[in-house]
Amino acid sequence: MIWYPYEQMKTMKAPYKIVDAQGVYLYTEDQKLIDSVSSWWSVIHGYKHPEMNRAIQEQLEKFAHIMLGGLTHEPVQRLSEKLQNWLPGDLDYCFFSDSGSVAVEVALKIALQYYVNQNQTQRTMVLALEHAYHGDTFKTMEVGDDEDYHFVLKAYGKSRHVVHIPTDIDALEQAFAQYHSQLNCFIVEPLLQGAGGMRMYDVSFLRRARELCDAYGVLLIFDEVATGFGRTGNRFVADLVLPDILVLGKALTGGYIGHAVTVATRRVFEGFYDNAPSQDLMHGPTFMGNALACSAALASIELFESQDYMSKIHRIEQITRREMLGFSDPRIREVRIMGGCVCIEVYDAADIRGYQQYAYRKGVFSRPFLNYMYAMVPYVIQENELVKVLTTMKEWFLETDKLAIRE
Numbered sequence: 001m002i003w004y005p006y007e008q009m010k011t012m013k014a015p016y017k018i019v020d021a022q023g024v025y026l027y028t029e030d031q032k033l034i035d036s037v038s039s040w041w042s043v044i045h046g047y048k049h050p051e052m053n054r055a056i057q058e059q060l061e062k063f064a065h066i067m068l069g070g071l072t073h074e075p076v077q078r079l080s081e082k083l084q085n086w087l088p089g090d091l092d093y094c095f096f097s098d099s100g101s102v103a104v105e106v107a108l109k110i111a112l113q114y115y116v117n118q119n120q121t122q123r124t125m126v127l128a129l130e131h132a133y134h135g136d137t138f139k140t141m142e143v144g145d146d147e148d149y150h151f152v153l154k155a156y157g158k159s160r161h162v163v164h165i166p167t168d169i170d171a172l173e174q175a176f177a178q179y180h181s182q183l184n185c186f187i188v189e190p191l192l193q194g195a196g197g198m199r200m201y202d203v204s205f206l207r208r209a210r211e212l213c214d215a216y217g218v219l220l221i222f223d224e225v226a227t228g229f230g231r232t233g234n235r236f237v238a239d240l241v242l243p244d245i246l247v248l249g250k251a252l253t254g255g256y257i258g259h260a261v262t263v264a265t266r267r268v269f270e271g272f273y274d275n276a277p278s279q280d281l282m283h284g285p286t287f288m289g290n291a292l293a294c295s296a297a298l299a300s301i302e303l304f305e306s307q308d309y310m311s312k313i314h315r316i317e318q319i320t321r322r323e324m325l326g327f328s329d330p331r332i333r334e335v336r337i338m339g340g341c342v343c344i345e346v347y348d349a350a351d352i353r354g355y356q357q358y359a360y361r362k363g364v365f366s367r368p369f370l371n372y373m374y375a376m377v378p379y380v381i382q383e384n385e386l387v388k389v390l391t392t393m394k395e396w397f398l399e400t401d402k403l404a405i406r407e
């Protein structure tokens, strides 16, 4: 029996069974669906991409996996070299892991130990954002701020080691004034908070955060597990404001194999570079640097560059803005668009209940949550396909309105 994610197993409806996938399409036995979720925001090149498949198959002929403890191999060396050259600033030191949550754990561990290594053991606190989501492991839950994901934390009550603030510069300044001597890091999903409700905020907040982190010696962590690889319309938000630690996941491998990376700047890396074993970073996921995942990531980045994905993403944003222009409904609180993300937030979650089944009948796979109906499409989507996704979202409101009147 499969225990499905984020579901009440007693009441969940049967999941759609996918029998094939190609390009932006998922196939069930009886329906062809545009995947407007990109398999949790990761499948940026679509399914069964020939070059992604080839890269993985070629590596598979050599070996699928070897551990990084005492061993190394070409795909992981090439990927770290590629990331070192491709990522901004001196984000040069790559620690690989098997999932975004673990990569965030590693980032938080690095930030804490960075100060422990300097005998600053009082810096135990993390500053984070309200509505933050950083993963489902224990420390990432604690740093996150969304009760809907973390009912279990009720057992502990609020952590003394985390402070949450809104994306507001006054609140940011106040938090630094109050807590700066205890903080080891400030962690954010930059510009776009995904699982917390596709909340978007301005880069000026991040610029001020960078200044305050510099002024008080606090490490700035960007969790770009969701925002990385173009989703916000920037290649990485780190291209606009340089963090001390950057976390990438989801689209890192084009959604082919679970993998993630925590990337540190030189200053952070040097905080561990010492003769004393007590200064080591004691972490080592079994599948870190998996050779198939590294090969997939290399092929994914290669496609991202050679096929000019940033212009594809800008086109997705333009089409989305054009299609959503003037669209409104009294049930809608806000329509938000940023890069390759569009979100319709409703006042009442009941107003989008049943949308997934409706979209299925129209040939679109969608997974609304709480008050949010959204799309994060694969970047290879064609204009007519994107218009279909957006039209389906809009027509839901038009058609359910008619139903309400008829009743």
Ligand SMILES: *Cc1c(COP(=O)(O)O)cnc(C)c1O
Pocket: 098, 099, 100, 101, 102, 104, 133, 134, 135, 136, 189, 194, 195, 223, 224, 225, 226, 227, 249, 250
């Ligand atoms: C999805 C997500 C994670 C967790 O990644 P997993 O691979 O699911 O563990 C962490 N941070 C952000 C911002 C995410 O969107």
